[in-house]
Amino acid sequence: MENRGYACNTKVGSAMDVDHCQQKEEEEEQEDPFLKFVDYARSELLSLEGDRNKDDDGSDGLGWSWIVSRILKTCIAYSSGVTPAILLSELSQAWSEQRWVGAPKKPLELINHLKKNHRRTKLPNTVTIDSIYAKNFLSLNSVLEAVIIDAFVLPGTNIHMLTLGDYWSSNIIDVYLHRRFYDLTGLQNGILKRGREIFLTGCYLRTATGGSGHPRLLPTEYLVILLDENQDDDAMLLGAQFCSDPFSSISLDAVNRGASYSLYARIEKIESSEIHRKFETLQRKQITLVDGDGVKLKFFLWGEQILLANLFRVGSMLALDKPYVNISVDCDTETSEDLCLEYGSETQLYLVPYIQHEEQVCVTLTPNRRHGSRPLGSFNSSQDLKFSQVSLPRDSQGTIDFSNYPFRSFVVDLRIKMTGISLYGAVTDIIKEENNQQTVFSLRIADTSGEIWTKLHFARFWSLGRVSFGHTVYISGLTCTMSKQKCLEVLWFENDIGASFINLSCLPALINSSCLHKLSRLTDIFYQTSYAQLLSYNF
Structure with missing residues (x-):
């Protein structure tokens, strides 16, 4: 699917007028700071992932609507405002966690390989990553004997991160690296790299917030790098x-x-x-x-x-x-x-580390003692969902789920039997359906390709005072069907999985975040009003 140019709402007009409308609307679309940041964030995440994670057909599977939803979720959690670093950090963590869905249950091959040579006994205050998740707590004097699974820089920032695992856990955890160790991650020496063992203590646990899915460890300067004289x-x-x-x-x-x-x-x-x-x-x-x-x-x-x-x-x-x-x-x-x-x-x-060499002795098991190890949780690689532009889940009725579609969906792209659709546009009309036992509103949403009516079913009373003409909204979880009048109809139900309705024009974080909006001059208001009248004029 491609972004098709804006269709002017004129019945008659010269080709020049239409071309001018298309060019003007495309320019305005390109200047939308929020959409520009979405594209920027997507490119940063793709550069972090690299080509190795792309699907066979060249698509990356990173859904446009997923990025928008995560950005807005973070804005709701940080109502006082966000910065590009905050947004990219939250997006990076959320995307990394999504890629690891199911993987924590699988024994990490890297740790299994290193475990063969692991002969140390635990330090007295050692805790496991599994116990951190179970208790959602970490004391300052706790010790983590960890293995670096990955070392990376948060996209769009100079913040260095380490993904850690240990020999006794099925989970992994990220830690913000203290700046005193940044020189050890560069190309010059690269000591802190995949497979390196480290000890760290004095860690503070950053628990999950509204914008984060899992806990992280805050920077600690009490980190010791393990060396092996046999390497x-x-x-x-x-x-x-x-x-x-x-x-x-x-x-x-x-x-x-x-x-x-x-x-x-x-x-x-x-x-x-x-x-x-x-x-x-x-x-x-x-x-x-x-x-x-x-x-x-x-x-x-x-x-x-x-x-x-x-x-x-x-x-x-x-x-x-x-x-x-x-x-x-x-x-x-x-x-x-x-x-x-x-x-x-x-x-x-x-x-x-000092390794105490002990003599191995054979002990005969008593008849009542049972030996053997319990197998660790298995992981089926087919459970790692992959999506692409041309390969999307389809149910038995032929309905296609577009919730993980890599690119933005426009009004002109909508077809019957599409679900999981997300729309980003301006409200041009609002109707409250009076003869309905449910709370149902019909909103006409306009984007750069056209307009469409969306029927919103709310589970409880919802005040229209928060939405007005001209407000920019983001709606996810839409379904396209055919109405009784044989017209394309877009439905939305508040309780459906993945359904959300966010009014960007009334989101405090957006107003307080310079990276997501632009200031308008008073002189622009007259021009925008005049231009809107030109688009709706009937020749």
Whole structure:
């Protein structure tokens, strides 16, 4: 289906008049800020998805009406106004969740592959992603031992996101990446990438709102990247960046001149302490590190930073990039130059976890013990619904569901046996059907291709005071049928699945969001009124 030009409401007129009408209306349509943002958002989502998710016939399956509905749903949730970043973030999350429908039940192949080499025991405060969804809660001292499933940038923004899974959950969750880690996601090193294991703590849970379908984790700066010395890339990183600076080479004078260090040491001891000051008591974690030469140095965590200690275990190897070097009065005689390390604003932490090797013994099962594993939920790839421009669901009566049609539907496109239709246009007439037990209104909707009457069946009394002539409305869930008079009729029922009626002209968020509307000058009102009279004039 294609967008056919605007049909002027003139009975007689020259070809030039018709062409002028078509050109003028097309220009006005192109200038509609809301529709321009819909097209922009769609292109951003498609660029995020890439060609790999397109259907065989070249269609992407990203429905135009779906995008409009999500944008308006977000506007209702954020009545004070929205920005392109908010809208694109919500659209990206909703689309990502829709693509994962059914997939969380399936064991992720990436995690299953990594699980073969997973020999660590859980850290004391570890929680699973499944438990976060079950409780809809996450405490600050909880630890997530996660695997990066995907790393991406929210379309239209510079906000970096990570999609995380873990070894014990069937669900996944997104986290906003803290800006101190943005340099680790670029092409230059790309350490935070698919398949990388990370520990994180100090997370706040952003629960689902009116515009969001699932919870997300807010940014946390308490994140540690796991390295594997058996992997060539990680071994090269450790050897090239962290093994050249022993503790004995640290000089406070060099630090004051702008020098920075990358250090690698074993965690020997983790201790808690308190520092009492005049008006406060400050919590502190003291971590004793030992480098390859046997030199010891203290690594201090202060205040909220002590959450990082939840990610450490005695015996693990810790790599510190650009730690803050300071003088400590608490250092003993074994330390180097009475210096200590702290977690500074530029510090990055990498961890080679300590794995306790245990001897395997064979145990004979008692007669009453049953063994075996319960299979995880299966996933049928055919359940992943795919839609395209030419392949849409059809029922036994031949009715076609257009709710996932990739492009906008216009009045001129409407045909009998079409359902799930969405219309975006202006109200040109309103009629209340008096001789009906239900609350039924007939609205004449006009878009750039023509006009049509839509019969709206409301489940309860609905006030027409919110809709007036000239208001822009969006209606989804429409069905096209043939009336008794053999004319095309468009019906809408409020309780039908996917049915919505939104008056954009009375939506506060639209008025407060500069990306979705444009300001009109007073001088334009006269021209628009005169032009409307010209279109309705009967020659």
